Each structure stands twice: as structure tokens, then as C-alpha cells.
Amino acid sequence: MSALTTKDQPLLDVQDLSVEFSTHDGVVRAVNGVSFALRQGETLAVVGESGSGKSVTALSIMGLLDRSGRIAGGDIVFDGTSLPALPERDYRGLRGAGLAMIFQDPLSSLNPAFRVGDQIAEALLQHTCDKKGEARRQAAHLLEMVGIPQAADRAREYPHQFSGGMRQRAMIAMAIANRPKLLIADEPTTALDVTIQAQVLEVLRSAQQETNAAMLLITHDLGIVAGTADRVAVMYGGRVVEEGTLDDIFYRPRHPYTIGLLGSLPRLGDDPGAPLRTIPGTPPNLLRLPDGCTLAPRCPYAIERCRGERPPLEPAEGDAGHRSACFRAGELERLVAEAARP
Amino acid sequence: MTDRHVDPAKRVRESGTGAASPAGTSALLDTAVATAEESFADIDEPGVRPAGSNWRLVGRRFLRHKVASASLIVLLLLGTAAAFASVVSPYEFNPTLTPEVLADARQPPSWEHPFGTDKLGRDQLTRVLYSLRKSLLIGLGVALLSVVLGVIVGALAGFYGGWTDGALMRFTDLFLVVPELAVLLIVAKNPDPSFFGIFHFPPATEVSGMILILAALGWMAIARIVRGEFLSLREKEYVEAARAAGASGPRIILRHLLPNTVGPIVVFATLEVGLAILAEATLSFLGAGIQLPEVSLGNLISDAESTVGTDLAYLIIFPGLTLFLIVLCVNFVGDGLRDALDPKTTR
Numbered sequence A: 001m002s003a004l005t006t007k008d009q010p011l012l013d014v015q016d017l018s019v020e021f022s023t024h025d026g027v028v029r030a031v032n033g034v035s036f037a038l039r040q041g042e043t044l045a046v047v048g049e050s051g052s053g054k055s056v057t058a059l060s061i062m063g064l065l066d067r068s069g070r071i072a073g074g075d076i077v078f079d080g081t082s083l084p085a086l087p088e089r090d091y092r093g094l095r096g097a098g099l100a101m102i103f104q105d106p107l108s109s110l111n112p113a114f115r116v117g118d119q120i121a122e123a124l125l126q127h128t129c130d131k132k133g134e135a136r137r138q139a140a141h142l143l144e145m146v147g148i149p150q151a152a153d154r155a156r157e158y159p160h161q162f163s164g165g166m167r168q169r170a171m172i173a174m175a176i177a178n179r180p181k182l183l184i185a186d187e188p189t190t191a192l193d194v195t196i197q198a199q200v201l202e203v204l205r206s207a208q209q210e211t212n213a214a215m216l217l218i219t220h221d222l223g224i225v226a227g228t229a230d231r232v233a234v235m236y237g238g239r240v241v242e243e244g245t246l247d248d249i250f251y252r253p254r255h256p257y258t259i260g261l262l263g264s265l266p267r268l269g270d271d272p273g274a275p276l277r278t279i280p281g282t283p284p285n286l287l288r289l290p291d292g293c294t295l296a297p298r299c300p301y302a303i304e305r306c307r308g309e310r311p312p313l314e315p316a317e318g319d320a321g322h323r324s325a326c327f328r329a330g331e332l333e334r335l336v337a338e339a340a341r342p
Numbered sequence B: 001m002t003d004r005h006v007d008p009a010k011r012v013r014e015s016g017t018g019a020a021s022p023a024g025t026s027a028l029l030d031t032a033v034a035t036a037e038e039s040f041a042d043i044d045e046p047g048v049r050p051a052g053s054n055w056r057l058v059g060r061r062f063l064r065h066k067v068a069s070a071s072l073i074v075l076l077l078l079g080t081a082a083a084f085a086s087v088v089s090p091y092e093f094n095p096t097l098t099p100e101v102l103a104d105a106r107q108p109p110s111w112e113h114p115f116g117t118d119k120l121g122r123d124q125l126t127r128v129l130y131s132l133r134k135s136l137l138i139g140l141g142v143a144l145l146s147v148v149l150g151v152i153v154g155a156l157a158g159f160y161g162g163w164t165d166g167a168l169m170r171f172t173d174l175f176l177v178v179p180e181l182a183v184l185l186i187v188a189k190n191p192d193p194s195f196f197g198i199f200h201f202p203p204a205t206e207v208s209g210m211i212l213i214l215a216a217l218g219w220m221a222i223a224r225i226v227r228g229e230f231l232s233l234r235e236k237e238y239v240e241a242a243r244a245a246g247a248s249g250p251r252i253i254l255r256h257l258l259p260n261t262v263g264p265i266v267v268f269a270t271l272e273v274g275l276a277i278l279a280e281a282t283l284s285f286l287g288a289g290i291q292l293p294e295v296s297l298g299n300l301i302s303d304a305e306s307t308v309g310t311d312l313a314y315l316i317i318f319p320g321l322t323l324f325l326i327v328l329c330v331n332f333v334g335d336g337l338r339d340a341l342d343p344k345t346t347r
Helices: A054-062 A088-094 A116-127 A133-147 A164-176 A196-213 A220-230 A246-251 A256-263 A306-310 A332-340 B008-020 B029-042 B054-064 B065-085 B099-103 B123-161 B161-176 B180-191 B207-216 B220-233 B237-244 B251-287 B297-303 B313-341
Strands: A012-024 A026-037 A045-046 A068-078 A099-102 A180-188 A214-219 A233-234 A240-243 A314-316 A319-324
Touching: A012 A054, A026 A045, A026 A240, A026 A314, A045 A054, A054 A068, A054 A099, A054 A180, A054 A214, A099 A164, A099 A196, A099 B237, A116 A133, A116 A164, A116 A214, A180 A196, A180 B251, A196 A220, A196 B123, A214 A220, A220 B207, A233 A256, A240 A246, A240 A256, A246 A319, A256 A332, A314 B237, B054 B065, B054 B220, B054 B313, B065 B313, B123 B161, B123 B207, B123 B220, B123 B251, B123 B297, B123 B313, B161 B220, B180 B207, B180 B251, B207 B251, B237 B251, B237 B313, B251 B297, B251 B313, B297 B313
Parallel strands: A045 A214, A045 A233, A099 A180, A180 A214
Antiparallel strands: A012 A026, A012 A068, A233 A240, A240 A319, A314 A319
């Protein structure tokens, strides 16, 4: 199942995962047969626009899907354990200890009625530590690790006394408190301004190195991906459409959607007055997914086959690590070049 | 990094290097970057950082509310006087009716008897103080008990939702549609109330019985308030973050949700004190609560009912004013607490 060339057992193996939500309008198929694997110490970025199933994938790994959502198929194997089958009690023991998650908005992810240090200590007390004083001491140390000055004093402050960047650092400290094997960061920098983003990503990366955790980085920002990830999975309409190393995705994209995403990045040197490039059309309606390729209605290179048949995620150009779900993956380079010619 | 209050110029230099510094490979992070952020943070709060505790902040905001602060002082004074009534007053509230006592009957207010004396020569101030003691005890007891009941019901309903919520809220509705005064009167007049003969409760003629009755009919509002708060709080990201950290349901309720609901709960509890004092006075006035010779504000007023329009009217005025003053003060304190506990007030 795994695309890895190594024989090591992957830490996280998501196999053909499907997630459904039942709503008044019908069944929303948010994730449709997603597979990827992650080894210890590795960072996989999951990229895609809103509604592509990134966050739902993350939440189903954490076992935190809404009541209306359920895993309809596939399996998630973490460290040799199948997570969907895990009883809630055991799952709770795993959350925060083996699996940790960093949420998008640090402003609302910290409890306003709680001192920051105590919140981190709380995470420790739930799993690895049973003495309050010791947990508090460790919490201050963790805050220091994520670069908060005067950590011991700051630990006694409330979240409203922290700036946005500091709060996200505190969230990172909380997430790595129990040295989890897998760190899931769901758009960790979206709520922060650009100068703070770089700092927080740096903190995240060194926190990951420090604990040798695997990281699943969920984002829609390719700039963040370029600086942080080892491998990238591009999601669209609840499916992984392309997966490969950072270089594969950025320099040898083999899926029209990836090419569109990269093309829509504004660059220095662009004519300031020119409109931003977009991918025409709208994301698919998850209530009624098209039979064929989910991108076909928006794809400039779509052929008849794309509309009737779903392209499987297959190795592109014989490279097992670089997979693309496009029937025309092999011709894309030529097609793009032709389209660019006047 | 040890002294935050460094020379601003030096700080600017540090922040300059921070922004430009290359990504460090060391696990301990680039502190210069942090300094940059720190120095920006300091701009908002020059000088001393506000003291750590939220409660100190609440206290400060409460004291800024002049009427509430004054009311709190009045309440504390009245409470102390009532608690130490036997020390404050040289008289007994039910003295043996010796000829000397009877000789003092119908005295208008004077330095000797600030609230005057009744038809039997008993000092009215002393009787009011002892009544006040009961009223405050009942007010606080009812508030405490109904908050405990209401919070349990509201928290379970709001947090677990679904079937639990439905069942608990219908149970709450059941209590809400009860015609309060009628039930209070029926129960209060029962000399030996019991639950289908299984549990026997103290009768309403005793303070403890009165507390039980009033709390049993007073917890619904707080249950609804807490449920509403929980419904909105449980969707907050920090609750999901707590779940992601492996917290269990009860732990989330106690550690994350309740502390964030303290504001409305405290405010409600204060108002409930006032309501309970009034309810007790009403019941006792109607003859269903505390019975003479035990005194309460309600039965003092009821007892002096016939003095209205006569020169003995001071006998009803003073207990009435006391009741008025105490409920007013309790409500002002509630008001002040609401403002002080609301994080959105910036005063």
C-alpha cells in the first residue's frame, strides 16, 4: 500500500480512507479513498484548497470527527494499531501522548480561564507526569524550548496576556509536552501574520527535530510547504491527486491541479497590475462527486476518458515515490508547454 | 534575555538582528527573534505588566463600581451585626415578659431603642437583627443549593447534548411550569413533608426546611443558563484541543468549561440570594414559613400589619426597610459582579 521505498514499517499508514458526513441534504463524501504513509521524523505536507478533505483526514486520524461524520472505509494504522477499531478509552490515552494536534487558531485554542503554564502542565498530568509541581516545572521548560522569554514568569500568565505568535508557541509546547510520535499541525500559521509565520514554523520544525516526531502538516500555503516538508500530498475533492517529494511536486508536477496551484502563486517580478492567476471553475460538490476525475470539469487538458473513469493514483514515470492520479500525466509537460506558446 | 526592561535602543538592535538571523539548527530557539516579538508586545503595556491573577483584576473592576462596593460594605455590616446580634444588642428578641419589659411597651424610636419597642415591650432592633440572621442564612443557603443543583443539571445537559439534554431539560421544564406560590404554600404548610413517605424533610417552619423548599423551586434558571453557556463553550477550539490532548468528558467539564462559566453562575447566585430572602418573607408573611415566637422579617411585618396608619407604624416600617435595603444591596452587588466578571468590559 505504501509508496515508500524503505522496508521500515511506516509510523502512520492511512489506507484507502473514506469519510462521510450525513447532512440534511444527503451524504457528504469529504474523503474518498485517501492513502499515504509517514515514517518517524518525516514531514508530510497535505496541500489543497478549502473543502479538499485535508482537515477531515487529520481529524479522523485523531478520532475527533463530529457525531455526524464516520469513517466509511479504509484503515488508519498508527504504530501497528488500527485506530478506527480502537475503543474510546484507549484512544483517549493515545491522544496527546502518541498523537498530538496543533490547531489553526491559537487565539481560541487556549482556554482563557487558565494560566498558560497550567494548561501545558494539564497535558502532562494527563499522560506522562503525576506530580503537579513537576508538571509545572516541565511546562516552564517547554515554554523556554519554544522560545518564550522569561518562561517561568510567562507560564503564570493568562492567554490574553500573550501575543498571537506566543500563543501558537504555547500550543506547540503543549503538543510536544508528552513527546508524541506523530504531530498533526492543521494550518498552524493561518491565523498569524507573515513575519510571525516564519518564526512559528521554525519553532515547529525544531520542536519536531527535538522529539523526532513525524509531522503531518496541513496547509493551503505552498510557501510554507517549500520550507518545511519532506514530502507533499496534494488533495482535491477528497482524494490525493499527486504525491511526491518536495522537488517532485515543485519542479516536476505531474497533475494539472498541482500545476494550477503552482501557477496561481504570485511571484516577485510579476506585473503588479496583472490579475492574479486562478484555476477556473469551483471545487466539486461533495454531495454529488463526478463519476470520473474530480478535476475534469475544471481541467484544461481533460479528455473524454477523464469524465467517465476515475484515474488511479499511479507512479509517474516509473518513480515509485512520485504518484499522480492523471491519465495524461506522461503528456502533461508537453501539453503545458504547448498551452504557454502563443 | 534575563532583563526584559532593557534600553529600548538595544531592543531595536536586537529585533533587527532577530529578523535577519538565519534559521538556527539548535533545538533551543532563536531568542533574538523572540526578543523582537517581545519588544513589540511591550509597546502595548509599557512599564509594569498587570498582576497575574484574574481574580485580582475582577476585584479591582468591582471596586471601581461605587454603588456595588458601597452595597457590599452595607451587606457586610448588616451581616456582621446579624451574626453577632447577641453582642450588638443588650436585649433578647424573646425576653421573659417581666413587668419591667412590659413597662417599656410601645416606645417610639429613641437612642435606647433605635427601632422602638412593640406592644409587649420587646426591642424591635433586636428582633430585626435576629430575623436578618435567618434571612441571610436562608438567602445564602438557597443560592448555594440551587446553584449546585442547577449546575449539575445544566452542565450534563449542555455538555452531553442529545438524549441526556432532552431528558434533563424536560425535567427542568416540569419544575418551571409549577405554580410556585401555590406549591410553596402547600408544602410549607405541611408539618411533616416527605417524598411519598420515603424521605422526610424538615418542615418549612425551620430554616433548613425553608432552604430545601426554595432551592427545589429555584434551580431551573441556573440550569438553563449553564446549559446555554456549555452549548456554546463546548464548540470552542480549546475544548477540541483538550480532547486532542486526551482529556475525558468529566475532565473537560470541570477544568475547561466550568471555570469559563463562573461569571454567569456567580451573578445568578447573588440574585438568587435576594429572591430567596423575598420568597421567605412572602411565605412567612402569608403564615406558612417561620412561625412566631421565632422571628423572621416576613412574620415581623405580618405581625405589625395592623399598625399601619397608627402611631405604632414604625413597627412595620423598620423590618420593611431592612428587607428593602438588603435585597437592594444584594442586587447592586450582583450588578457589580456582572460588570466585573464580564471580560468584555474594558473599564
